[in-house]
Amino acid sequence: MLKDVPLYNLPAREFNESSAPIVESICEPLFKNFGITHFGCIRIFEDGQFLRIANNPEWTRRYFECEFYNDLDLYSMKQVPINDCRFMPLIGAPFNKHCMALCSEFNLWNFLLIYERFSDYGDFWFFGTTKNNTEIINFYLNNKSLLKHFTYYFKNKASDLFIKNEPSNLIRTNVLPLQEEAKESKNIESFIKDIAHKKYYLDGKHLGKSLSKREFQSLFFFSQGKTMKEIGEKMQLSPRTIETYLNNIKSKLECHTRGELCSIVSNIKIPF
Structure with a gap:
């Protein structure tokens, strides 16, 4: 049974739901031409607060109800150098409850994640499709510069949504992704070495x-x-x-x- 969204994050959820049609409209060329069905960005600040913008309001509700914004294994940027970015495919078997809900309940999977780090914040970009569309991985890996260019286009088109001076739009979390390393990542790397x-x-x-x-x-x-x-x-x-x-x-x-x-x-x- 799902628990209620914490009261302090209700305004952020409402902002996410109300901005979803704007994101959907901006992403129309991306969805129409490449079979991508899910897109968004999470701006992660030093204090652990998130500014999240995405196109799927149904998934957004589940995201807030389950407090998936506390998923350090997915959002950690500690290892990304400042003024640099990292690309990571999210494919195969879902590795935690957050990913299992995306894949099994909402048919959202086969993602390309872009971790972009700046001096006082990081941008976490995600491009996703359906769980059966495994061929999209080749498109991701062969067109990283094109997708990176789309993030610039999106930031320009959605500039009004990226304003931090509206505190009620920010998600309060229990993690510090810019400072903390993913526990899952550390455990897996230790296992691989051992x-x-x-x-x-x-x-x-x-x-x-x-x-x-x-x-x-x-x-x-x-x-x-x-x-x-x-x-x-x-x-x-x-x-x-x-x-x-x-x-x-x-x-x-x-x-x-x-x-x-x-x-x-x-x-x-x-x-x-």
């Missing part, structure tokens, strides 16, 4: 094939949106070596796109 299996077996269409430990680690961090340099630092290897591991996976599994490569992670069976 496990010592020599082979990782694949399921689905790659059933019977396997990856080495280094291939698996490289692929996992790659699917999290890490660059070759960042993966190399985590694994204490050169970026060229990481690139070699990923090319070996492409050849072994006959993957031709980055989207296909990232989707492999959800089909890995870890042997215990």
